[in-house]
Amino acid sequence: MVACTTNITAALYALGGLFTQVNASWDGCDALRLTNSAKTFVPGQPVYDYEVENFWSNHQIMAPACVFRPTSAEDVAAALLVNEVTSTEFAVRGGGHMGIRGANSIDGGPLLVMSNLTTLELADDHKTVWVGPGLDWGEVYSYLGQFGLGTTGGRLSPVGVPGLLLGGGISFHGNQHGWAADNVVEYEIVLYTGQVVKVTKDVRADLFWALKGGSNNFGIVTGFRLKTFPSGDVYAGVYSVTDIPALLEAIANYSAFNTDPLSHMVPQVVAVDEQTTVGAVILYYDSNEDAEPECFRPFWDLPNVGNTFSKTTLSRFADETGQLVVPGINDMFIAGTTVGKTYDSLLKGIQVSWEAFEAELPKLFAILPAADRQLISMDWQPLGDLWLAGSQKANPAGNALGFEPEEKGTYLAWAEVVEWRGEEHSEAVYDWIKTTTWKIGNATQEAGVYDAFHYMGDAAGFQEIYDGYGAANKHKLLSVSRKYDPLRLLQRLWPGGFKLGL
Ligand SMILES: Cc1cc2nc3c(=O)[nH]c(=O)nc-3n(C[C@H](O)[C@H](O)[C@H](O)COP(=O)(O)OP(=O)(O)OC[C@H]3O[C@@H](n4cnc5c(N)ncnc54)[C@H](O)[C@@H]3O)c2cc1C
Numbered sequence: 385m386v387a388c389t390t391n392i393t394a395a396l397y398a399l400g401g402l403f404t405q406v407n408a409s410w411d412g413c414d415a416l417r418l419t420n421s422a423k424t425f426v427p428g429q430p431v432y433d434y435e436v437e438n439f440w441s442n443h444q445i446m447a448p449a450c451v452f453r454p455t456s457a458e459d460v461a462a463a464l465l466v467n468e469v470t471s472t473e474f475a476v477r478g479g480g481h482m483g484i485r486g487a488n489s490i491d492g493g494p495l496l497v498m499s500n501l502t503t504l505e506l507a508d509d510h511k512t513v514w515v516g517p518g519l520d521w522g523e524v525y526s527y528l529g530q531f532g533l534g535t536t537g538g539r540l541s542p543v544g545v546p547g548l549l550l551g552g553g554i555s556f557h558g559n560q561h562g563w564a565a566d567n568v569v570e571y572e573i574v575l576y577t578g579q580v581v582k583v584t585k586d587v588r589a590d591l592f593w594a595l596k597g598g599s600n601n602f603g604i605v606t607g608f609r610l611k612t613f614p615s616g617d618v619y620a621g622v623y624s625v626t627d628i629p630a631l632l633e634a635i636a637n638y639s640a641f642n643t644d645p646l647s648h649m650v651p652q653v654v655a656v657d658e659q660t661t662v663g664a665v666i667l668y669y670d671s672n673e674d675a676e677p678e679c680f681r682p683f684w685d686l687p688n689v690g691n692t693f694s695k696t697t698l699s700r701f702a703d704e705t706g707q708l709v710v711p712g713i714n715d716m717f718i719a720g721t722t723v724g725k726t727y728d729s730l731l732k733g734i735q736v737s738w739e740a741f742e743a744e745l746p747k748l749f750a751i752l753p754a755a756d757r758q759l760i761s762m763d764w765q766p767l768g769d770l771w772l773a774g775s776q777k778a779n780p781a782g783n784a785l786g787f788e789p790e791e792k793g794t795y796l797a798w799a800e801v802v803e804w805r806g807e808e809h810s811e812a813v814y815d816w817i818k819t820t821t822w823k824i825g826n827a828t829q830e831a832g833v834y835d836a837f838h839y840m841g842d843a844a845g846f847q848e849i850y851d852g853y854g855a856a857n858k859h860k861l862l863s864v865s866r867k868y869d870p871l872r873l874l875q876r877l878w879p880g881g882f883k884l885g886l
Pocket residue numbers: 440475476477478479480481482483487488498517537538539540543544545546547548549550551552553554555599600603604605606709840841842880881882
């Protein structure tokens with residue numbers, strides 16, 4: 385290990401002597417303070433206190449030794465090299481919405497926050513926009529909205545830009561444009577060498593492919609150039625129902641039969657208490673001309689207890705769904721997938737996963753008093769032929785996700801959502817989550833509808849992501865990461881998140 389570290393240090397010094405002033409016996413925070421004190425913050429300083437708590441879920445909050453807040457790609461490069469030269473483990477945070485402890489913060493090392501990388505720059509032809517990794521989707525949509533434009537991003541405003549684009553990206557527009565990642569036409573990324581380079585379908589094509597699903601294994605992305613599209617008024621809202629068996633059928637129906645690429649929906653069943661379950665379906669229709677789109681007929685046919693479907697905009701609606709995010713509590717998402725080629729097999733996947741989840745709820749209610757429950761629910765995201773067609777059209781170069789509905793049938797990427805108050809419940813809740821998730825996995829396997837795909841954006845830390853992309857893609861991701869990080873520094877010194885391994 386010592387010899388190895390020395391070699392790395394020597395290699396990095398040899399990169400141009402940029403950091404010859406850094407003493408290898410310092411740690412990363414010492415070196416950052418001494419080389420860039422204006423952007424390095426330590427405990428007790430307001431910026432440190434603000435940034436270390438700026439996460440989606442309480443359980444993500446850790447105790448970094450310092451916060452580094454770069455304002456340019458060059459600052460990012462300098463910080464990366466400083467950590468490499470001093471062999472310091474560090475963490476990187478964009479919007480902080482990956483709700484996994486240690487994925488985006490760290491105890492005792494530097495936390496690099498993207499907060500001040502907030503470029504928003506529309507191209508002259510209005511066809512693309514440069515977006516910085518410090519932005520959230522609400523900021524992106526409200527900027528583009530002034531020009532009558534939109535882009536593929538998160539469905540809730542507070543979600544961060546970089547994590548979503550690097551993990552795939554499920555947007556309201558996926559049935560037209562595929563994964564959000566498919567709509568990134570250029571990346572600016574800081575490689576382990578400290579070089580700030582451009583990545584497009586023609587320049588570093590292997591990296592272009594790998595960044596679409598391969599997360600934080602290749603470098604720190606300092607800019608994304610995203611395609612835009614015209615976006616004015618749309619119809620969107622939440623349709624709420626109480627007949628859960630009928631709702632599960634409607635979800636299967638839409639998943640099996642929808643052919644309208646303008647539509648998107650997120651159906652969720654919320655377990656309110658021991659007696660009450662409510663269905664809430666987010667519906668989005670990318671047109672200002674249809675107040676009751678036919679593709680949503682399976683839902684319209686259900687009696688509702690609430691319906692806010694009405695004319696709005698992408699920006700307004702994402703702000704509205706963003707209200708669902710409650711600060712200062714514990715939140716977890718857990719992911720899985722069922723697949724099916726027919727209505728019956730899709731319905732089976734939804735029913736079996738819901739029943740396995742529902743059967744465990746009494747145990748959760750027993751450990752979590754009603755007053756400490758914020759949201760307990762399950763949702764199912766259909767991803768099928770339209771999604772694939774959108775993906776291939778937006779990005780003929782392909783992505784790393786291994787998404788194969790033509791072979792496997794429509795995916796129903798499900799997510800459990802568990803949100804609670806009070807640290808004292810956390811250990812018991814984590815145990816419940818693991819057991820329940822295995823039970824869902826086993827039940828869907830026995831029913832013959834299981835798939836190993838786990839959407840990264842919804843996955844828990846104990847879940848495996850890259851196996852679900854298929855063996856060939858996993859292998860290719862690993863070889864691309866070895867090519868761009870031959871010393872494996874980004875694996876060893878940046879441990880958080882979904883890493884490919886050495
Ligand atoms: C309430 C909520 C709603 C959501 N809605 C959606 C949705 O509609 N669609 C969807 O697809 N997903 C959704 N997600 C999932 C979301 O896409 C992921 O949580 C994603 O990681 C968030 O991005 P972030 O920048 O906030 O993540 P962060 O937590 O900041 O980062 C995630 C990972 O990426 C790494 N990283 C951060 N910045 C960089 C960078 N510049 N370069 C390289 N690596 C970096 C981090 O180290 C970390 O490992 C939602 C999540 C939440 C909590």
